[in-house]
Amino acid sequence: MNMIQAINSAMDVMMALDSNVVVMGEDVGYFGGVFRATAGLQAKYGKTRAFDTPITEIGIVGVAIGMGAYGLRPVPEIQFADYIYPALDQLVSEAARLRYRSNGDFTAPITVRSPYGGGIFGGQTHSQSPEGIFTHVSGIKTVIPSTPYDAKGLLIAAIEDNDPVLFLEPKRIYNGPFHGHYDRPAKTWADHPGADVPEGHYRVELGKAATVRTGEALTILAYGTMVHVVANTVEELGVDAEIIDLRTLVPLDIEAIEASVKKTGRCMIVHEATRTSGFGAELSALVQERCFYHLEAPIERVTGFDTPYPHSLEWAYFPGPVRIGEALKKILKD
Known part of the structure; x- marks a missing residue:
């Protein structure tokens, strides 16, 4: 499906x-x-x-x-x-x-x-x-x-x-x-x-994140479309990233996030919404509060811009491989 x-x-x-x-x-x-x-x-x-x-x-x-x-x-x-x-x-x-x-x-x-x-x-x-x-x-x-x-x-x-x-x-x-690329077919x-979907009844518990890729270099927190953009970007760049798909923002699986960040020592957050007061700010605060002594670099955020969503410039607004790649270079060099 x-x-x-x-x-x-x-x-x-x-x-x-x-x-x-x-x-x-x-x-x-x-x-x-x-x-x-x-x-x-x-x-x-x-x-x-x-x-x-x-x-x-x-x-x-x-x-x-x-x-x-x-x-x-x-x-x-x-x-x-x-x-x-x-x-x-x-x-x-x-x-x-x-x-x-x-x-x-x-x-x-x-x-x-x-x-x-x-x-x-x-x-x-x-x-x-x-x-x-x-x-x-x-x-x-x-x-x-x-x-x-x-x-x-x-x-x-x-x-x-x-x-x-x-x-x-x-x-x-x-x-x-x-x-993740506007010039490449989806x-x-x-x-x-994730397309192997049973016909009948089953539940995915609310409040439980999924680790869609394991890694040691850094933790990337994402949800929705961004999970796929991030996954393809780190594969192309050969980055040993652990990707956490939040799935539910409230209730949030903070235990899974904390365990991953304490393991990798670095954290990047990617979402499509505007940066200011976006959910990434809450995630950043939670990671800082719980994982401060394990962090080896500042937390990075890659988000939409603080502007209304443009019609013709959707691909520029949308966090893609270029901006994600720049953030990866920055966080991994520290």
């Missing part, structure tokens, strides 16, 4: 197992979603379980919270992560706090799916990476897969979770892993070990 098919399979499996699981959002029903992630679900489960909504993100998330509080498990789709901001108040003030405010009488078992990041030259209205905003909010779990296998297992775990989960899907790798998922 590619990632789109794996995400579709996760929802299909959960809708078959649990009649309380419903899929909702703009064009997710008859049309099957702008990226086809919900294709076939309405035909299979009917219009009351896979249905279209008006173009109102605050309404989509608000209704999902109410449905969740009364026993359903909604999986609302926000068509692009850039459109999630109108629903921010519902997510922050209602979903994240419902369990605490009601003394445990109500929960918000909702999984908000949304494509995020670059990949379609959508610029500042279709390519943003807002994960840092939500990792700041107590009560919301933030999940970002990098392979079809993880996407399905993590999405099933998110739907089964009794608290709100923001499930961000890196659209640049929806149909295949990303090599590989297909067919030869990637």
